[in-house]
Amino acid sequence: MKTIKVALIGNPNVGKTSILNHLVGANLKIGNWAGVTVEKKEGKTFFQDYEVYFVDLPGVYTLEEVVSEDEKVTLDFLLSGDYDVILNVIETPRIERDLYLTCQLLDLGKPMVLALNMIDEAQKIGISIDLERLAELLKVRVVKTVGRTGEGVKEILPAVVEAYEKQTIPFQISYPPELEEKVKAFRESTGENLSKFETLRLLESEAQELSRIIKEKRLSFTRGVANEVVKRKLIPKESLTETLDRFLLHPFFGFLSFGFIMYLFFKTSFDFSKPIIDWIDGFLQEFLAPLCAQVLEDLGVSEFLRSFIANAVFGGVGVVLSFLPLITVMYFFLTLLETSGYLPRVSFLMDRFTHKIGLHGQSVIPLILGLGCNVPAILATRTFQETKDKLLVIAMVPFISCPARLVVFSFFAFVFFQNPVAVILGLYFLGIIFSVLTGVLLRKTLLKKELSHFVMDLPPYRMPAWRTVFNITKVYVKDFLYRAGTVIFGVSVLVWLLLNLPIGEKNIENTYAAKLGKALSYVLSPVGLGDWRISTSLVSGFLAREAILSNLGVIVSEEKEDGLEKIDPKEKAKEEFFKLGEALKQSFTSLFSFFPASFSVEEEEGSLKEKIKGLMNFKQALSLLVFVLIYNSCAATVITMAREGNVKFALGFLVYSFVLAWMLAFLVFRLV
Numbered sequence: 001m002k003t004i005k006v007a008l009i010g011n012p013n014v015g016k017t018s019i020l021n022h023l024v025g026a027n028l029k030i031g032n033w034a035g036v037t038v039e040k041k042e043g044k045t046f047f048q049d050y051e052v053y054f055v056d057l058p059g060v061y062t063l064e065e066v067v068s069e070d071e072k073v074t075l076d077f078l079l080s081g082d083y084d085v086i087l088n089v090i091e092t093p094r095i096e097r098d099l100y101l102t103c104q105l106l107d108l109g110k111p112m113v114l115a116l117n118m119i120d121e122a123q124k125i126g127i128s129i130d131l132e133r134l135a136e137l138l139k140v141r142v143v144k145t146v147g148r149t150g151e152g153v154k155e156i157l158p159a160v161v162e163a164y165e166k167q168t169i170p171f172q173i174s175y176p177p178e179l180e181e182k183v184k185a186f187r188e189s190t191g192e193n194l195s196k197f198e199t200l201r202l203l204e205s206e207a208q209e210l211s212r213i214i215k216e217k218r219l220s221f222t223r224g225v226a227n228e229v230v231k232r233k234l235i236p237k238e239s240l241t242e243t244l245d246r247f248l249l250h251p252f253f254g255f256l257s258f259g260f261i262m263y264l265f266f267k268t269s270f271d272f273s274k275p276i277i278d279w280i281d282g283f284l285q286e287f288l289a290p291l292c293a294q295v296l297e298d299l300g301v302s303e304f305l306r307s308f309i310a311n312a313v314f315g316g317v318g319v320v321l322s323f324l325p326l327i328t329v330m331y332f333f334l335t336l337l338e339t340s341g342y343l344p345r346v347s348f349l350m351d352r353f354t355h356k357i358g359l360h361g362q363s364v365i366p367l368i369l370g371l372g373c374n375v376p377a378i379l380a381t382r383t384f385q386e387t388k389d390k391l392l393v394i395a396m397v398p399f400i401s402c403p404a405r406l407v408v409f410s411f412f413a414f415v416f417f418q419n420p421v422a423v424i425l426g427l428y429f430l431g432i433i434f435s436v437l438t439g440v441l442l443r444k445t446l447l448k449k450e451l452s453h454f455v456m457d458l459p460p461y462r463m464p465a466w467r468t469v470f471n472i473t474k475v476y477v478k479d480f481l482y483r484a485g486t487v488i489f490g491v492s493v494l495v496w497l498l499l500n501l502p503i504g505e506k507n508i509e510n511t512y513a514a515k516l517g518k519a520l521s522y523v524l525s526p527v528g529l530g531d532w533r534i535s536t537s538l539v540s541g542f543l544a545r546e547a548i549l550s551n552l553g554v555i556v557s558e559e560k561e562d563g564l565e566k567i568d569p570k571e572k573a574k575e576e577f578f579k580l581g582e583a584l585k586q587s588f589t590s591l592f593s594f595f596p597a598s599f600s601v602e603e604e605e606g607s608l609k610e611k612i613k614g615l616m617n618f619k620q621a622l623s624l625l626v627f628v629l630i631y632n633s634c635a636a637t638v639i640t641m642a643r644e645g646n647v648k649f650a651l652g653f654l655v656y657s658f659v660l661a662w663m664l665a666f667l668v669f670r671l672v
Contacts, residue, residue, distance in 0.1 A: 010089035012059030018147035107197035126233035370400030
């Protein structure tokens with residue numbers, strides 16, 4: 001079976017990855033390009049007698065001025081010639097802009113297919129394309145697609161196979177005669193089989209005037225092709241994007257709307273999920289854990305194993321899993337904002353403020369992505385052209401609270417404070433404040449530089465494809481469950497073992513876990529966190545923030561003197577089913593209230609919440625929350641910082657964030 005290697009290329013945000021997903025499905029692989037940290041997407045599918053292998057190149061606007069790592073990867077791959085066909089994806093509503101890159105690709109002299117994506121959006125704004133004329137002018141196959149829904153994508157494979165079999169060379173732009181002569185002479189002098197694009201690139205690097213002539217010719221050709229193939233109908237009514245932007249990008253109402261959207265984001269996430277979180281917690285601790293204990297006892301299972309199930313599994317991982325509804329709702333809304341086209345507007349809106357710390361509005365995107373996870377937020381800085389800008393934003397990201405920290409915030413806020421939502425929002429804003437202050441400090445000291453020019457491209461608003469939103473949310477939720485089932489479970493088991501070693505030790509104060517915690521108490525006592533049970537949990541929290549909660553659950557579960565109470569499974573199941581109905585009713589009712597709900601914590605005798613409330617007071621709880629907020633989010637974040645920046649930078653930030661967290665926690669504990 002023959003293999004056709006296809007280079008998938010286009011401007012940023014034209015829908016290349018959506019098309020690739022429809023083409024290769026589950027065969028999509030994500031990794032890194034060799035030698036750099038730029039993400040590489042590739043996949044294969046089968047058509048007729050061919051294995052068609054796609055390589056999704058990082059999006060670029062032009063191949064003429066290459067600065068960022070992404071752009072270098074794309075240019076190097078195209079110049080390598082290690083592919084058979086070029087699949088150029090164009091955003092049809094902006095075809096005139098995208099054709100400039102197409103002009104450069106034509107000069108590579110490779111068989112080529114043009115995919116006019118978002119054809120449905122073009123039709124809505126009165127744009128129609130003469131496909132036959134476009135194919136005739138460029139001498140390439142042209143297909144129209146809607147990457148969001150998959151419409152027309154299946155036509156790409158036969159077009160690719162046809163281009164490969166016929167080996168049709170695309171139209172070559174005719175440059176001024178004197179330039180064409182130079183191209184010919186240069187090829188003959190080198191004796192190498194260089195493409196026209198490579199030859200022009202080498203020539204223009206030696207003469208500024210040649211570069212100007214080449215660009216003018218390409219622009220002229222682009223306009224000429226667009227005039228030939230693009231037909232516009234006069235639509236007097238302004239587009240939805242223009243209508244929304246007049247309000248959402250307004251200097252005053254834009255910020256008002258952003259604040260309102262963020263309020264709804266958090267309010268809905270907390271109010272909707274809280275009743276379900278309480279139900280899951282009760283279901284695990286009051287029904288499932290006692291039921292498992294009874295079954296294991298009836299089967300004659302040892303007390304050691306029963307303790308492991310009750311304390312390490314239900315007492316540790318179970319506490320974290322109860323927050324699954326909150327994580328799901330937050331990721332769902334974050335994905336909605338991302339796929340609708342609103343997030344780039346936030347960059348534009350914040351641009352004048354980010355200028356004050358020497359950054360462009362572009363830097364806001366990684367910070368917002370940090371609400372979902374700090375690791376991909378740091379990876380999003382790969383598109384930055386300046387190394388100093390990249391390092392500065394990387395240092396700002398860890399102060400943005402991710403769902404892992406939200407799990408910890410939510411538990412302690414609901415246990416210790418009458419208005420937990422206000423406390424959680426306050427922590428989020430405190431993180432943002434120190435993120436900005438860190439940026440200002442670095443810009444004025446270690447990362448000084450002048451602000452460069454940056455052009456921002458705002459995509460049109462799009463109705464999110466619900467299937468896509470649910471699929472992306474599902475990926476994030478699966479990742480959370482994976483962490484709960486691997487990292488958090490592993491850490492919970494380790495802490496449980498430390499609580500039960502040396503073997504035969506009955507006094508928990510003499511266990512290895514207690515000794516470790518007491519050794520750390522010298523550092524953490526001044527901030528109110530000297531209790532060995534708290535300090536032990538903070539150590540495990542460096543691997544995963546959720547582990548703080550799971551390990552406290554393991555520790556206080558081990559301290560319980562009495563075993564789990566006996567239950568009537570049938571009666572308890574009916575009771576839990578009734579409670580689930582009440583929880584769902586409260587969740588959906590909360591959606592119709594504009595104001596945040598006021599929550600109170602029910603404290604059953606011997607419950608985890610009661611145990612932890614007996615472990616610390618509200619001052620210690622607030623100190624703990626501030627420490628968890630400021631201290632670098634997790635080990636995965638540190639590793640990513642080292643890969644995207646350097647090891648010295650990551651270790652330096654680790655020390656900085658610990659000292660800052662300790663100082664703030666000290667102030668909170670002493671002054672509140």
